[in-house]
Amino acid sequence: MSKPETSLMDRLTALCKRRGFIFQASEIYGGLNGFWDFGPLGVQLKNNLRDAWWHDMVDCPPLGPDGKPLSIVGIDTSIIQHPKTWIASGHVAGFADLMVDCRESKKRYRADHIKVYTVGYSTPKGVGAWSLGVLEGDDAELQVLKRAKKLVQKQGGGDVRIDSSKPDTLTDIWERHEDIYGPDAENPGTLTEPRAFNLMFHSYSGVFQNEDSKVYLRPETAQGIFLQYKNVLDSTRVKPPFGIAQVGKSFRNEVTPRNFIFRSREFEQMEMEFFCAPEDGMMWYEFWVGERLRWWEAQGVSKDNLFRHVIADADLSHYSKGTSDIEYRYPFTAPGFGELEGVAYRTDYDLKQHQEHSKTNLEYIDQENNRRYVPHVVEPASGLTRGVLVLLCEAYQYDESRASPEWLKLKPSLAPIKVGIFPLMNKDGMPEVAEKLYMDLRRTYTCQYDAKQSIGKRYARMDEAGTPFCITIDGDTLTNQTVTIRNRDTAQQEKVALDKVRAYLAERLSA
């Protein structure tokens, strides 16, 4: 396997465009940062991955530790929910803060965390005052003096003293920004204007656009599940432990969309919230981490490229008692890993927040044990968009010895096209037989009929699409009723009787 000059991601991106997996959104207008469209093959692949997840999560969930199937139901909630949802979840408050960037140190600060001290100095060259910005903290004054002394040294020595009895907050005295030193800057005036960095998209519901009608596009699908948890409980006869699963679009105003579809501003999530008794939280957390790792392997992702990243206690969100990221070795993170799915033990934080903000009791009444509690939640939240990227990265093969050096080794059940059907030649009755076979197989499998150009080109096209099997109707079909089935992975061909084709495919294409 020789390696071409261009990077793997560049080649994969080019293949995705060439074959219709993924296009840049609004390409004819120059593109739009952070948005991508799925083409005909891409949407098939994405739907196949989504359906596999739904099947293994909702229709046929894994067995629990007791050997009995888990109880998980589906839901599909609105992208736009009551604005209070995001106040309760913490998404509004956490991102309302104004931020400033420092052009010199390249650091970003919360504007209200920068305290500005006025420091008078007297040196042989003269007297004056500096406005020194420093991050608020116990030793802020100490830091200010230290930096002032440094500045004085540069001017040949002298005295400094803090003039301000109380420091100003940067946001209050922003008009003086040209004189202000950033916390890590050696020159004044390097801070950018304070800006809000809310990661949520917003819009207005109704014709009047004002603060009262402001709504948000969900930054995660999870909250919709929490909001309907009680309705599901009351209408479905489920009881803890049970799960609610959802697949859908989410939106985040990412600061830096990057790496193809890895970090985009509109993306799709597959999330499941698993509700359980408080004392069982950690057990289910471990259960789901193992289960989800196993699942990704079952989709054809090699074990070596998957990694469980246990979030250190110090880095955990305030509401989480344990979080593990399931990471994948993407070409752009290699030899390191990047997130694919997060499994978080969120405790009862979300339900309690919504209980408080909505003033609705969200307790579960456990009549068997005569107690009531707000369930704890374990959340396996995975990126469907990222999943597609992982499948593509994992499937991409480069082999100079093949007629089509680039090909996709997708798991057959996930491949966008399952079977290519070709008449070897466009005459002698072959197209008629091929079309008949196509009309039969397409009822069961996603098939593509192709009679154009040489047989080699047709195989090559199917290789790039990741189609696992190609069936060719040849001269023998007309005399012996056999077809040639060509295997994508081995490029080997075998003769199969026409009436055995369905059985052949069924055996190899079942999940």
Place this chain on the structure above:
RNA sequence: GCGGGUGUAGCUUAGUGGUAAAGCUCCAGCCUUCCAAGCUGGCUAUGAGGGUUCGAUUCCCUUCACCCGCUCCA
């Protein structure tokens, strides 16, 4: 958001202050008995906007997108 880089056809590349070139892909037809074969023909490009100029793909400015590093990733 900061810094650096890159933008010519679907892809890979050429070229020029004066009609934008080629190979592969793709499409049509012919041919063709299994891996991008051959023949003929065809479609398609200077990211966008502005400026300088008689004339800009080329020079200048702005903007957009993509790539790399930083930052961010609740």
